[in-house]
C-alpha cells in the first residue's frame with residue numbers, strides 16, 4: 001500500500017474548545033463513543049494526558065492516556081477518517097511513549113477489540129504484545145478485548 005505522509009502536523013494539548021471536533025471524530029470511529037462530558041472529565045483529571053494532532057488547524061486525531069504511578073494506560077485513540085493511513089496515530093503513540101518514558105513509566109497497557117486488526121497491527125508495530133483477553137469487555141457488539149502491553153526500556 002502506498003501511504004502518503006501528512007505535512008505540517010503538530011501535536012498539542014486537547015482543550016475544551018476542541019471538544020466538538022473531537023466528539024465528531026469519536027462518533028464516527030466507535031459504536032460506543034465517549035460523550036463530551038467524559039472527555040471534559042479527562043481534561044480536568046490531573047492523571048490524564050490528552051493530546052490532539054492538528055493539520056492546518058483541523059483536528060486529525062487524538063489520544064487519551066492515564067498515568068498511575070509507573071504505568072500508562074491508553075484509554076482512547078482515534079483518527080478522522082479523512083486522515084487515516086497518513087501516520088497520525090503513529091505520531092500520537094510515539095509522542096506518548098516518549099512522554100511516559102520521561103515520566104519514568106515502566107509499562108503501557110491498553111485494551112482493543114479482538115476484531116480490530118488495524119489497531120492491533122498498529123500497536124504491534126510499536127512492539128506492544130498481547131498478554132491476555134477480557135471476556136465480553138465491549139458492547140455493541142459484545143466482544144472480547146485483547147490486552148496489550150509495552151515494556152518501556154530504562
Ligand SMILES: CC(C)(COP(=O)(O)OP(=O)(O)OC[C@H]1O[C@@H](n2cnc3c(N)ncnc32)[C@H](O)[C@@H]1OP(=O)(O)O)[C@@H](O)C(=O)NCCC(=O)NCCS
Nearest residue numbers: 029077078079084085086087088089090112118119121122
Ligand atoms: C486505528 C487508527 C487509530 C489508526 O490510525 P492511522 O492514523 O490511520 O494509523 P497510521 O497511519 O499511523 O498507521 C499505523 C499502523 O497501523 C496499521 N494500519 C493503519 N491503517 C491500516 C490499514 N488500513 N490496514 C492495515 N493496517 C493498517 C499499520 O501497521 C500502520 O503502520 P505502517 O504505516 O508502518 O504500515 C484509525 O484507523 C482509527 O481511528 N480507527 C478507529 C478507532 C480505533 O480503532 N481506535 C483504536 C482503538 S484501540
